[in-house]
Amino acid sequence: MRVGLYYSILSLRDDIRHFNVTSAKLKLIKDQLTELLTGYKEVDILITDGWDAPWSRLTYEEVPFQEIYGHVKNLQPNCLICDLNASHILWADSTIPM
Helix, strand or coil: CCCEEEEECCECCCCECCCCCCHHHHHHHHHHHHHHHHCCCCCCEEEEECECCCCCCECCCCCCHHHHHHHHHHHCCCCEEEECCCCCCCCCCCCCCC
């Protein structure tokens, strides 16, 4: 059986929303992802949501996509990351290997 997980970057419960992201909240996101991605042997896919949606407006700069991507890949190098919104191309000036 393969493992796929869904994670929402936007979290009203943790008050992670547009214009309200702090370094402590970014750490919380990373801590939650670490818990999810180290609790199983191999995670095949991580589906993220909540970035740049018209209803959330939480930008890829407020919660840096490349930083989150690097964190996930550090924990699960073979994990496919699928962002549901993907409202703009994130790879144009990226140093992230594809």
